[in-house]
Amino acid sequence: MRLPTVDELLANVRVVALPMRTRFRGLDVRETMLIASPLGRWGEFASFPEYDDAESASWLSCAIEQAWNQLPSIEERPVFRDVVRTNATLPAVDAADVALVLERFGDFRTVKVKVAEPGQVLADDIGRVRAAREFVGAAGRVRIDANGGWNVDEAEHAIRALEQFDIEYVEQPCTSVDELYEIRTRVHGLGISIAADESVRKAADPVAVARAGAADILVIKVAPLGGVRRALNIIDEAGLPVVVSSALESSIGLGASFDLAMRIEHLDYDCGIATNVLFEQDITPEPANFAIFTATPGIVDEKTAEELRVSPEREQWWRDRAVRCLALL
Ligand SMILES: [Mg+2]
Incomplete structure (x- = not known):
């Protein structure tokens, strides 16, 4: 570069x-x-x-x-789509506030629910995930993200308790690659997939978790991985399904996530790049449409x-x- x-x-x-x-x-x-x-x-x-x-x-x-x-x-990396389906992201709010937060995301079919928040207990997670499932209905998709907040036993206990809500996948239930491998083995019979996020973007070797057989899906964040080009190389090398997600950037940075997502051949999961709805105010004159993210040149509103x-x-x-x-x- x-x-x-x-x-x-x-x-x-x-x-x-x-x-x-x-x-x-x-x-x-x-x-x-x-x-x-x-x-x-x-x-x-x-x-x-x-x-x-x-x-x-x-x-x-x-x-x-x-x-x-x-x-x-385009010759190096063809473009496969010009629309990227996105998911809603639900912070670790009270169950009673779930509908209020999710309404802001407009039209979506998938919601990622934050769980294992420090200071909260499993009952909080169950209440929040239940409310999210009720909000999206039976046809909706619900995934959860623990940000490495559980040990293996806690993760197994929580996943068994949350499985009733038909969970699409569990993102980073535990911190280390070894723990991810262990929990993935334990819940395999439940048909629950394990996604790695921190184990990709914060690792010295972002592909190690895939190589270890410790995840079914990789969460790919373009900025921590150093850009579109590097992220695509990591995806090629890992050979696993991926979900493109933001790192809580404004609509400018989200454009890079979109640039990545449009160049990924197989994108079977909705992408977590509609996170600018979490801001009271964004930095571009025209924030992106959150149901389907389409490319717009990102310009800062002075x-x-x-x-x-x-x-x-x-x-x-x-x-x-x-x-x-x-x-x-
Ligand atoms: Mg995550």
Whole structure:
């Protein structure tokens, strides 16, 4: 990949804090850096603030690929679709609030429900998943995501309790690849599939979980994996079905997820890229349609960027971080 200089990288950036509608991943606002290249294209550098530079560098790589338009050509990587079906994402809210949150997603058939939230108990998960199943009806699809929050025994117990709601798959029930292998073996008889997320995007070797036979499905997040080109190589090597999901980016970064999803030949599961509905305010003038995500060139709305601009200290923090990460690429 051709890298910009520091001056080129920082010539036209906006650092904003997008307000969340519902607390998600412990966040009330989502800080992110939007980067424009001289081509007039925008990329997003949204590595979570607690991530170190080594991990964040991949996110910057994705932003540069996007803004400097270094996506694979049609000859290298054909495009298989121009519409990507998306799922709703349900944070770990009370069962009573499920309908209110899901209504915002508009028309969808699949919902991903967050479970195993710290401070909550299995009864909370059961109530939330039941409410989600009732919301989507028998024809809907319900998947759950534990973000590695269970040990193997807890996972088995929870999966057996939640299985009655016809679960499409369980995402990252446990943290390690060994645990995923174990739980996958234990629940195999239930016909429940195991998806790996953190074990892909936070691993030194993103394909190791597939090679170990520890997952049926891979969740692919384009920014943590370093961009469209790298993500496609990982998908090829893993040889498993994939679900493209966001890393809670604005509609700018979601464009990169869409660029990836359109180049994946087999995309049997609805993709988790409609997460901008979780924001009170997005950064593009025209946020994407959440039922079907169609490609739109992501342009930052300057008025909104000004309104949501972070403090000078936070802006400097992001600029310094981008420079350090660029040096690692
Ligand atoms: Mg996940």
